[in-house]
Amino acid sequence: MTNTDINITTTTTNSNETELLNKNDNNSNNNIINLQFLINKHFELCTKTIENYQLLHKENIANNERQFQQILNCLNATKNPESCEDVPLSEFNSLWATSTFKQPCLACHYFGHLIKNCVNLQEKIEDSCLRCFSKEHQVAQCNQKEQSSFIFKKNYKPQSYFKS
Known part of the structure; x- marks a missing residue:
């Protein structure tokens, strides 16, 4: 080129x-x-x-x-x-973890609240023994002298106490 x-x-x-x-x-x-x-x-x-x-x-x-x-x-x-x-009680219980309360309510046997917050206190307390959680007798007829710290006694049935 x-x-x-x-x-x-x-x-x-x-x-x-x-x-x-x-x-x-x-x-x-x-x-x-x-x-x-x-x-x-x-x-x-x-x-x-x-x-x-x-x-x-x-x-x-x-x-x-x-x-x-x-x-x-x-x-x-x-x-x-x-x-x-x-x-409402359901809202109150949902905000508190059930692990906060180691034992169930003494009146109704449900976890998540204490006896002072129980709704049906007067009705339920007459039906069960406060020492052994049995619904067969009351405190006056209970043979157990002291309440142990272990909550699962022979008469305690957790499946009947948990709400479904």
């Missing part, structure tokens, strides 16, 4: 490159605009999601604080038992 041929091919390549660059610049500008639009949309979605999560978290905290305050009122209501009427 001669020098003129090389120059011609070079100029041809340069003109094609400039055309491609111009097209690519337009495409890249469009791509940049599209990318910015997508980033803005994604940012808006993320901020909305974060705001929704924060609102839900605040509502959950408010509900938990309200339930905790009701339980505290119930526990401190030894002088005024009417203040704990707004807390």
